Structure formats: C-alpha cells, structure tokens
Amino acid sequence: MLASICRRRLLFRIHQIPGGGGGGGGGGTNPLQSIPPARNSYSSSAVADVSNSEPCPDTVSYLISCGLSPTAAAAATTGQRLRICSTDKADAVCALLRHYGFANADIIRTLRSAPSILIVDPERILRPKLDFLASLGLEPRKIASAPFLLERSLDKRLVPSMQFLRGIIGSDDGLRLGFSRAPRALMAGVDKNMRPVVETLRRCGLTDAAISKLLVIHMGMLMASPDRIREVFDELKEIGMCISDSRFLYCFRAMCSLKRGTWRRKLELFQSFGVSEGEVLQAFKTQPTIVLSADESIKRKVRFLLDELKLGMTDIMLHPVILGYSLDKCILPRCAVLTVLMREGKIQRDIKLLQALLGSSRIFSTRYVLRHANDVPDVVKAYEGKIKFENFIQ
Structure with missing residues (x-):
C-alpha cells in the first residue's frame, strides 16, 4: 500500500x-522537486x-x-x-x-x-x-x-541515474521491471558506467529498441566494462549468433554474466558428459541460462536425469529447459507426483518422463495434480514435498 x-x-x-532517444537521455530537471536536497549522505558530527x-x-x-x-x-x-x-x-x-x-x-x-x-x-x-x-x-x-x-546521494546519483535510463528505456513499466531485477544498477554512475555502456552497445550494432529491451532483461550489465561488452559480441559472433536472432539478447545477457574462462569451463563441463561442443552450443542458444548455474548444481542435475530418468545426454541437450529447473524445488516434487500416480495406476509406468516433467507449474499442476487430487490425495502431498521422491519403480 x-x-x-x-x-x-x-x-x-x-x-x-x-526522453533520451538517440542522445542518451542524460539531461532534464530533477523530477523530485518537492524532496529536500540530500546534500550529504551523513553528518560528519554524527x-x-x-x-x-x-x-x-x-x-x-x-x-x-x-x-x-x-x-x-x-x-x-x-x-x-x-x-x-x-x-x-x-x-x-x-x-x-x-x-x-x-x-x-x-x-x-x-x-x-x-x-x-x-x-x-x-x-x-x-x-x-x-x-x-x-x-x-x-x-x-x-x-x-x-x-x-x-548511502548514495539522491540528487547527485540516484535521480540522475534514473533520468538517464528513463530516456533509454522509455517506459515506466520497463524501468521498474529492470530495477526490480537488478536494484544495484542504480549504483552505477551515469558518466562512468551507464553512458559508456550504452554507447558501446550502439557501436556494436544494437538498435535503441534492442538496448532498451536488453536493459530491462539485465540492467546489471550497466556495471560491465565496454571492453567486456565488445568481447562478448565477438564471442557470440564466433559461435554463430547474429544480432538479428531473437535469442541474441538473452545469450548476450548470459555470457556477459560470465568471465571468459568461466564460459570455456562450462562448455567443457557439459562436454564431459559425452556430447559435442556443437550440441552444447545449440543448447545454450535455446536456453542461455544453462551456463549460469554453479558447476556442482549442473553435475547433480545432469546425473539425476541420466541415472534416475535414464535419459540420454543428447535428449537433455535437445530439451535444455529442463536444466533451468531447480532440482529440489521443481524436478524432484514432480517426480514424486508421477511415482504416486504410477503406484495408483493413474498413469503408465512407461510414460515419457522428460515430456511429463516439462512445462510451467500451472500446466504440470493442472495435468497431474489437480486432475487426480480427489481420487489420490497423496499427489498434493507429493507436490508440496511432504512425500519425497525415492525412485521410479520399473
């Protein structure tokens, strides 16, 4: 309220x-005229x-x-x-x-x-x-x-940063959404961080509309250096991603979040499970967030999919969205629901598990939980994590 x-x-x-349009949006008057000026963050006598x-x-x-x-x-x-x-x-x-x-x-x-x-x-x-x-x-x-x-000055840091970005992003909804995803972006200075980033993105070929969308997706990239931005453009070009591809901004966001050495290590980690670099790159283009998880989380998730679901690594790479799901909060509860339904004869034991697990929470809940909640109350307990998944009985 x-x-x-x-x-x-x-x-x-x-x-x-x-609006900043093509000029960067750095000008304008203070939009918070009625707020007393925050001349200093702290009183030295305090x-x-x-x-x-x-x-x-x-x-x-x-x-x-x-x-x-x-x-x-x-x-x-x-x-x-x-x-x-x-x-x-x-x-x-x-x-x-x-x-x-x-x-x-x-x-x-x-x-x-x-x-x-x-x-x-x-x-x-x-x-x-x-x-x-x-x-x-x-x-x-x-x-x-x-x-x-x-701790930042309202008049000297917070408001100017918002003014500049309001001119780039254009809409208040986009501005709020971007900040809610990365509040620390407001800590970036306009001249030191924001303007050089935006100018570099333009020089690399992004349109103003694409830059606006990118900042909403990942406003934290305002903390990146122009050198790193240019490096990411080169890396994406090397793997065959072009700016006109609708997936480019999401791939850019993911790669910009990693150091170059980390990116190579992620590729090698997936390849260690027996797939080619080409398969990993194709999976990355489809689901860029697969490289953002910690190495141990990736290993644990892949081992579960291979050992418990008996999937092939190629199948996983063809449906990489599954790697974006939380193992403990999403995959395991869904597996518990499916085992309960198998036990009660509501679904076949040879159901295609990967296809069953994919989809939003609403889709899965409607298809497997709500549909059977009256006849098999345990599906609700399983979905809530009160019945733990042990294994699929063959």
Whole structure:
C-alpha cells in the first residue's frame, strides 16, 4: 500500500523526464522537486572519531540488538570508524525502515552491509530516498539486497541515474521491471558506467529498441566494462549468433554474466558428459541460462536425469529447459507426483518422463495434480514435498 502511495505521489514527475532517444537521455530537471536536497549522505558530527580499526563495542551491541549475529555485527563495523552516538537516531532509522515495509530479515540484511545508515538523519536524508525507491516500485526486500543504494546521494546519483535510463528505456513499466531485477544498477554512475555502456552497445550494432529491451532483461550489465561488452559480441559472433536472432539478447545477457574462462569451463563441463561442443552450443542458444548455474548444481542435475530418468545426454541437450529447473524445488516434487500416480495406476509406468516433467507449474499442476487430487490425495502431498521422491519403480 505504501509503495503504491509513493508511486502515485512521484509518478507524474517521472513522466516529466525528457526522453533520451538517440542522445542518451542524460539531461532534464530533477523530477523530485518537492524532496529536500540530500546534500550529504551523513553528518560528519554524527560519527565519533575512532582511532583504530577495531569495532566500537556499543555499536556492535546495538547491531546485535537489531538481529545481527555477534560475528556479523563485528564484521559490519570493523574498519568503518563507525560509532553510534545516538541510539534515538538509530532507533528512528529502524522505525522508518519498518514503516516502509522492511521486515526484520530485510533490516538485518541492510544493516549487515550498510550499517552507516543508522547515523543518518532519518527524515531529512533517508525518507526522501525511500520515497524515491518506492516510486520506482522497488520492494523492501529488493532494496535490502542492494542496501548501498541508501548511502548514495539522491540528487547527485540516484535521480540522475534514473533520468538517464528513463530516456533509454522509455517506459515506466520497463524501468521498474529492470530495477526490480537488478536494484544495484542504480549504483552505477551515469558518466562512468551507464553512458559508456550504452554507447558501446550502439557501436556494436544494437538498435535503441534492442538496448532498451536488453536493459530491462539485465540492467546489471550497466556495471560491465565496454571492453567486456565488445568481447562478448565477438564471442557470440564466433559461435554463430547474429544480432538479428531473437535469442541474441538473452545469450548476450548470459555470457556477459560470465568471465571468459568461466564460459570455456562450462562448455567443457557439459562436454564431459559425452556430447559435442556443437550440441552444447545449440543448447545454450535455446536456453542461455544453462551456463549460469554453479558447476556442482549442473553435475547433480545432469546425473539425476541420466541415472534416475535414464535419459540420454543428447535428449537433455535437445530439451535444455529442463536444466533451468531447480532440482529440489521443481524436478524432484514432480517426480514424486508421477511415482504416486504410477503406484495408483493413474498413469503408465512407461510414460515419457522428460515430456511429463516439462512445462510451467500451472500446466504440470493442472495435468497431474489437480486432475487426480480427489481420487489420490497423496499427489498434493507429493507436490508440496511432504512425500519425497525415492525412485521410479520399473
């Protein structure tokens, strides 16, 4: 509710930001005229001078009272010369975060990485930033995942970044969606990060419409260097991907998230299961996210598909979307449902398992859970993880 109110309060100002079109969208007036200027993130008088890098005991105790573990509290303050001189101000900061919808877990996560917000003026400094972030549709849990946003200057960093990107992306919905996927993108500077990235993408051949779509898909790429961007374009060209391919942006997003050495290691990992590089590359083009999982997660998932489902690696590569599913949260519960239905004679034991497992949660639930829930209540328990998958009885 609060985020909705803030969004309505500020949205008409966001619309006043000039479009960037082909010029980068860096100009325009401050869209948040009514918000008091955040001249400095902190008042220098609010922080006592700590002569060494040892954490302040009283500050550590306060962080522990907020829910941080003793180890996390000490780590959060070590080397920061941070001392809470007024617990009243710190209490007001925590109260303000709760007022904006921060759960205890969100506050703990925020203070673990950005404890210095406890010494800012909650009304003059912090509230305008929270209003601004809420106007973008950022939920508290998203802000907590990038708490350094609350340490950035509103007028000098956050608003100019939003102005620039509003001109590139064009729509408020796209802007909010992009930020919700990568809140830390607002930490990028316009001149140091954003403009060089956008100009590099243009020089590499992307249209403004494609750049807009790419930023919505993966706004975090604004933190990438122009050199890495050019390198990714070259790598995609080497594997036969062209800019006009509808899958290009998704492949670009995935590869840009990896270092070059990591990309080669992922290819070799899949090849170690007996498929050719060409098969792996084709699977990547179909489902780019297969290279983003941790190596151990890939190994565990592939071994399950090979050993329990008795699939061939070529079949897996032909349907790589299965590799994007969580083994514990998706594949295993679905397998448990299928074993229950096999046991009750509702489906044949020779069902094509891969085809049965594929599809959205809604499709699978409708086809195998809801259809049989009255006759076989155990399918609901299996889908909820209360009945664990053991094996397919042949």
